[in-house]
Amino acid sequence: MEILVCAKRVPDSSQNEIEPNASGNDINRDDLVYSINEADNYAVEEALQMVARNGGEVTVVTVGGDDDEEILRRELAMGANHAALISDEAITGSDGKGIATVLKAYVRKNHFDLILTGTQADDGAAQIGGMLAAMLDYPFASLVNSIRVVNPKTLEIIREIEGGDKEVNEIELPCVLSVQTGINEPRYVGMRGIRQAASLELPTFTLSDLGVDQSAVGEAAAKVKRDDYFSPESGKGAEILQGSRGEVVEKLIELLKAKGGLK
Amino acid sequence: MTPGIFALISHKNGVADDGAAELASASKKIDPGASPVVIVTGFGPELDTVCTGLGKLFGEIWKIAKPELAYPNAELVRNALLQVLPKSSILLVPHNHFGIDLSPGLSIKLNAAYVPDVVNIEDLRENSLALVRQEFGGQLSRHVSCDVSSGAVLNVRPGAFLPGEAAPLNGHVVDKSSEVTVRPAKRRFVKTMVADAGGVDISKEPILVSIGRGIQEPDNVALAQALADAMGAVLSCSRPVVDAKWLEKSRQVGTSGKTVKPRVYLACGISGSFQHLAGIKGNPFLVAINKNPKAPIFQAADVGIVDDLLQFLPELTSRIRKTSAMAAGR
DSSP, X not given: OEXXXXXXXXXXXXXXXXXXXXXXXXXXXXXXXXXXXXXXXHHHHHHHHHHHHHOOEEEEEEESOGGGHHHHHHHHHHTOSXXXXXXXXXXXTOOHHHHHHHHHHHHHTSXXXXXXEESOOTTXXXXXXXHHHHHHTOOEEEEEEEEEEEETTEEEXXXXXXXXXXXXXXXXXXXXXXXXXXXSOOOOOOHHHHHHHTTOOOOEEOHHHHTXXXXXXXXXXXXXXXXXXXXXXXXXXXXXXXXXXXXXXXXXXXXXXXXXOOO | OOOOXXXXXXXXXXXXXXXXXXXXXXXHHHOTTOOOEEEEEEOSHHHHHHHHHHTTTOSEEEEEEOGGGSSOOHHHHHHHHHHHSOTTOEEXXXXXXXXXXXXXXXXXXXXXXXXXEEOEEEEEETTEEEEEEEEGGGTEEEEEEEEOTTOEEEEEOTTSSOOOOOOOOOOXXXXXXXXXXXXXXXXXXXXXXXXXXXXXXXXXXXXXXXXXXXXXXXXGHHHHHHHXXXXXXXXXXXXXXXHTTSSOGGGBBSTTSBOBOOSXXXXXXXXXXXXXXTTBOSOOEEEEEOSOTTXXXXXXXXXXXXXXXXXHHHHHHHHHHHHHHHHTTO
């Protein structure tokens, strides 16, 4: 089974305080820690486990710039067979549809039985997988947390619905699935592996390599434009307890007692 | 001319999703004079009960009744919508497990703009709709402008729009079933698996100590368990802790976990994504402990503590133990 995983490099929001820059048109990118989007890493692990059981190869693709090569190298070190970078100035400012258009062209140039993405990335949009599937006329399922091969043409997938319930579906190949975090336990990638992958030549494709018209992507084609960042309205906001740690502990205990938080 | 506004509502056991009133209210933010049409798909007497209920909120209800739509399969619902939606419509859908499944692909097939997880709607000028979304797990908001000239699909965050206070309507049902042909799907629903009821039932606990990614290591879970024991509380958690297999799924609070209604909720190292907050009901006394002062949890919390969890928790535990020992007269 030939599997493609679409991945994205993102600022790790669990390790960074994300703030708007001075003009508000971007985040402040000084000193940010970047990594592969967490759900995408689970998708790569799932793909690796599937080819280990069923044969085939895993390709990881990202749309971005030179800086984004680091996640491709990381996923190669993790065990992916191939990686590809799609990079073109004209892609800047694309909306979700623009990115899906580029990925569709890459898929059409190759042969994949299954395409995986993470459920969502830093922008919380959860849109690329479903868009890509519709463009390719492949079936799609989101929030997938289990994949089983039934036969060479069919998968059984389990997806999360509300309240911890799950939904079992059968889906025909080729298809696109967006994978939830927690579907597996992604393997550890050691520094040695990453160093070995550092010197690998990564195939890079431009829009013309993929036969994508520049007018189909970028800011001009985008129906959805992302404008300024701002801090969320703080609502009522929490009362922040001030003082030394000991003082804060004392204040909190009094509050907990008053609110019935101590039995 | 303002485009037609539609809302798609899912339902279960004859009851429409809570999002119905929120979508009615969201459509008024696009156009205060809007008369949105609600679309429901399904089959049988349950569907008619849903239509009747929705008549209070919407002036017009489009019913698509087909045996194949008895369970909401996004692929089949998409095809049905493509057959009935007028050109250049604006369609509102709740941003839940069904909307995430349906809307991105639907927007492609409609050649319409798509904006996921909309938290606010500011205004519509000419064909440009000004919206607000959030990024980075709710740490930042962002203005988004959406060209609706060829229609739009907007997935609306559950809970973001307060239901309006308009007088109840007396909506009429339009049966659109005959306009829809159902074709075989490449994705087929097999069955639903109900969450495992085993283990602890956090949904009934009055005091919860809840841990998130900030707990960092599986070994540190014991720090939170010790605090819970000292408080007489039960341990719960957010999604990353379950993803990492540090606690069992039955302890997860949020849309993909349990809904809880405690008196006191102590969120330790939880950033506060909307999926997590949506699982906390009943307006508990919410305390957030997080080292990141920008964490969205501080907007939802009553009291916040900006500190290192791994230092703070043991000190709190030890102080509570001393307090209760004194109270016991020892």
